[in-house]
Amino acid sequence: AQSVAQPEDQVNVAEGNPLTVKCTYSVSGNPYLFWYVQYPNRGLQFLLKYITGDNLVKGSYGFEAEFNKSQTSFHLKKPSALVSDSALYFCAARGQAGTALIFGKGTTLSVSS
Amino acid sequence: EAGVTQSPTHLIKTRGQQATLRCSPISGHTSVYWYQQALGLGLQFLLWYDEGEERNRGNFPPRFSGRQFPNYSSELNVNALELEDSALYLCASSSRVGRETQYFGPGTRLLVL
Numbered sequence: 001a002q003s004v005a006q007p008e009d010q011v012n013v014a015e016g017n018p019l020t021v022k023c024t025y026s027v028s029g030n031p032y033l034f035w036y037v038q039y040p041n042r043g044l045q046f047l048l049k050y051i052t053g054d055n056l057v058k059g060s061y062g063f064e065a066e067f068n069k070s071q072t073s074f075h076l077k078k079p080s081a082l083v084s085d086s087a088l089y090f091c092a093a094r095g096q097a098g099t100a101l102i103f104g105k106g107t108t109l110s111v112s113s
Numbered sequence: 114e115a116g117v118t119q120s121p122t123h124l125i126k127t128r129g130q131q132a133t134l135r136c137s138p139i140s141g142h143t144s145v146y147w148y149q150q151a152l153g154l155g156l157q158f159l160l161w162y163d164e165g166e167e168r169n170r171g172n173f174p175p176r177f178s179g180r181q182f183p184n185y186s187s188e189l190n191v192n193a194l195e196l197e198d199s200a201l202y203l204c205a206s207s208s209r210v211g212r213e214t215q216y217f218g219p220g221t222r223l224l225v226l
Binding site: 032034036041043044045046049090100101103105106 | 146157203214217
């Protein structure tokens with residue numbers, strides 16, 4: 001069965017420190033990988049995606065993610081966290097274009113000042 | 114460019130009633146996806162419409178149904194509402210060309226009493 005795992009329910013980081021939110025996936029075929037962010041009582045905002053090409057993907061708001069095929073991982077990173085980055089982050093994947101996304105359970109990022 | 118819009122923002126129904134949720138995709142997008150975000154269950158895929166046809170559905174009972182109109186807007190109908198249908202219902206759209214990325218609306222919060 002296809003799945004996406006986010007092993008941490010919560011990540012706590014001090015403002016200015018680097019952050020990492022972990023994601024591993026299991027999908028058939030070449031994966032399409034995504035990160036979304038959700039603020040309270042809001043929909044999901046697209047951050048970045050990996051389809052093919054360079055393993056390091058840059059996205060919105062200074063976020064980036066590294067695709068690692070051998071470890072089937074797609075970790076979200078940011079060099080310097082902001083308090084405003086505090087939100088719920090979802091990793092998503094699918095095995096082929098046009099099909100539904102499979103989401104991880106989400107990781108709550110809390111950035112303290 | 115306007116994003117994905119959903120209406121209503123909130124909906125309160127009683128058990129056994131029917132609910133109708135609406136979604137307007139980003140202009141130019143032909144695919145519409147529906148997801149349910151229930152407390153403790155994460156984001157689960159409900160339905161996918163493309164060019165007016167239902168392309169795929171998730172593991173939900175038949176009382177969850179919908180349709181896509183010629184202008185690519187979509188409607189999600191939930192019949193015989195149950196308490197556990199209370200959730201945030203998210204609609205997403207994607208374009209034919211760059212159909213890998215789904216862009217989400219703000220959601221409709223359904224409360225079943």
